[in-house]
Amino acid sequence: MRTIIKARWIIAALWIAMAAVLFITAPDMGQLTKEKGQIAVPEGYPSSYANKLLEQMSKDGDTDKSVVVVFQDKQLLPNREAALKKAITILEKDSSLHVSDITSYFDAEEDIQKQLLSKDRTTLLVPVTFDANKISAADFKAKVNEKLKPLKLDYEMTGQPLIDDDVITSSQEGLKKTEYITVGFILIVLILVFRSAVAPFVPLLAVALSYLVSQSVVAYLVEYADFPLSTFTQIFMVAIMFGIGTDYCILLLSRFKEELAHGKDKIEAILTTYKTAGKTVLFSGFAVLIGFTCIGFAEFQLYKSAVAVAVGVAVLILALLTIVPFFMAVLGKVLFWPVRGNIGHPQSKLWETAGRFAFSKPLISLLIVAAVAVPPILMYKGTLSYNNLDEIGDQYESVSAFNTISDKFGPGESLPVTVVLKTSDALDTNDGLIAIEKISRAIEQTNGVSKVRSATRPVGKGLSDLYVKTQANELNKGLESGNKGLKKIKDGLAEASKSIADQKPQIEASGKGINQLIKGTESIKAGISDVEANMRKLKDGTDQSKEGVARAKKEIQAAKKQLTAQVDQLNGQIENYKEISKVLKAALSQAESAQGITADVQKMIEQTNQ
Incomplete structure (x- = not known):
């Protein structure tokens, strides 16, 4: 300590020089907070994993950010329609805004329009996406205000980029208020403690110098060593450093004052002060230093960023051991001006009485403390809020x-809230869309969820084509068409049988009967063609109901093949009436069998719907 006292002017000059150099050359802490101070969830949590998946889904180098322009007016539409259209055109066409996508109410479908215009028609939303690599959120907001100002529209803008920017702005403004309030409050306390016009400024100067130096050191660490940082880092440093720094200075200056009151010169008073109170300050400071250093091992960035306080405490301890002795040695008793003569202070009767009472009646003292402390504890409900916007207030746009x-x-x-789904199978298939719809329904049933948008419900409503009831109706339509085709086959077979019976004598006598028979076979072929056409309709209605449809399709196709083969056989054996008759009867039996299969499928569908 004697060496420090002797070299006090050199040490003071080094402190001033170091503070000046660091203050001038250090990176801007406010800018670093904007760039690296956003609070992020550490790896290993669902939200952080979802963010990674979203980044993988995005295009390479995708830097697009989304905001919403909120237009408001009591008579928004149709009174302000022309101005709104012009505003949307400016947002879409102005190259200086770097807009990559915009959703216009006037160009959207009806379902989308309902999502953009409030029910009372006083509020219109215009979602806008811009390239954040070419323009910052703050600059985008400023340019939009500049471009839309002539239109005299009432609007505000929001979105995650703008909210993040306002959070940082709020933290910077809060830091300034914290500094002013802290300095003012500490100054009042110091004046009341020392009753001096000089002594209160020593702790403020020592702590302020420590804060400026440590803040610059932290800025270098953040810029070049990936040191943890958040929007609360500087506030942590101000609160802790000014708090404990003032406390330690009060202890040191009070002890120095006592030693001077006992008749010691200022050098001896300084030495005695640091041999006694100095050890207390040193050990206490190291305890705080270790505590905040350990916070650096936390995972959550907000807590982890408090490790910067450890840097501040280390610098503060150094200042308490060098700067404070400088003022003690230079000013001596002047520190406590305007007090003259005996600068010692009498014993406080208030604290003496309180101390004697606590020792003599400890139980009563505990009851008094309990009466003051217990009610607030019981009234505290511990309610958590996950609304981060409450921290900055609605004074921000x-x-x-x-x-x-x-x-x-x-x-x-x-x-x-965005739910990210990752599977090993493609999701743009029938099975994938059905899975997405099932998940959408499950989320929709969660308490607090009012609407779910997904691939199967882009505007919040499910696609009716995916519902079993709709699929069953389509299947019924296909089966009805199939029945009509089968009926035509049956009618054609009956007509052919009747023609053969009526024309038997002519068939034996001439070839005229063959023509009649051919007409019958043409009717059969026409029925088969109808079956083919209706089979395509049946397929459209039954793709989503694979098991039942597959069975119906298989049986009907089998009937078709058998009918076709029998007609060919009929043409080849036209001279043999008995063989023709057998073939026709077999074909008729197959048609009736196919119709029975169709009826079975219809019953199965009805049971499924039930």
């Missing part, structure tokens, strides 16, 4: 616009 969307459309419309 992004929060105000978000609340507008929540009131008019529901809170999930602006920042919906």
Whole structure:
């Protein structure tokens, strides 16, 4: 300590030089907070894994960010329609905005329009996507305000990029308020403690110098060593460093004052102060240093970023051992001006009385403490809030616009929860779409979920084609068409049989009967063609019901093949009436069998619907 006292002017000059160099050359802490201070969930949690999957789904180098422009007016449509169309055109066409996608109410389908215009027709949403690699969220907002100002439309903008930007702005403004309030409050406390116009400024100068230096050191670590950082890092440093720094300085200056009051010169008073109170400060400071260093092992970035306080405490301890002795040695008793003569202070009667009472009546003292402490503890409910927007308030445009969307459309419309599904099989198939719809229904049934949008319900409504009832109706239509075709086959066979019976004498006498028979076979072929056409309709209605449809299709195709073979056989054996008659009867029997199979399929469908 004697060496420090002797070299006090050199040490003070080094501190000032170091602070100046670091302050000038260190990276901007505010800019670093914007770039690297966003609070992220560590790896291993569902949300962080989902974000990785979303990044994999995005195109390489995709830097698009989405925001929502919220237009409001009591008579928005149709009174302001022309201005709105012009505003959307500006957003879409102006190259300086770097807009990559925009959803216009006036160009959208009816289902989409319902999602963009509130029921009372006072609020219109315009989702916009811009390239964040070419323009920042803050600059995009500023340019949009510049471009739309002549239109005199009432609007606000929100979205995750704008909310993040406002959170950082809020933290920076909060930091300034914290600094002013902290300095002011500490100054008042120090004046009350020392009753001096000089002594209160020593702790403030020592701690402020420590804060400036340590903040610059942290900025270098963040820039070049990937040091953890959050929007609360600087606030942590201000609160802790000014708090414990002032406490330690009060202890050191009070002990120095006592030693001076006992008649020691300032050098001896400094040495005695640091031999006694100095050890207490040193050990306490190292305990705080170790504690905040250990916080650096946390996983959550917000807590992990508090490790910067450890850097601040280390610098603060160094300042307490060098800067404070400098002021003690230079100013001596002047530190406690305007107090003159005996600078010692009498024993406090208040604290003496409180101490004697606590020792003499400990139980009563505990009851008094309990009476003060227990009610707040019991009243505390420990309710957690997951609404981060409450931290910055609706004085910011992004929060105000978000609340507008929540009131008019529901809170999930602006920042919906995204569920990411990954499978080894393709999802753009019938089975994949059915799986997506099942998951959508399960999510929809969760408490608090009002609407689910997915591949099967792009506007929040399920596709009716995927429902069993709709599929069954299509199958019924196909089966009805199949029945009509089979009836035509039956009628054609009956007509052929009748023709052969009527024309038997002519068949034996001449070839005229052959022509009649051919007409009958043509009717059969026509019926078969109808079956083929209706089979295609049947397939369209039965693709989603594979088991029942496969059975019906297989049986009907078998009937068709047998009928075709029998007709060919009929043409080849036209001279043999008995053989023809057998073939026709067999064909008729097959047609009736196919019709029976169709009836079985219809019964199966009815049972499925039930």
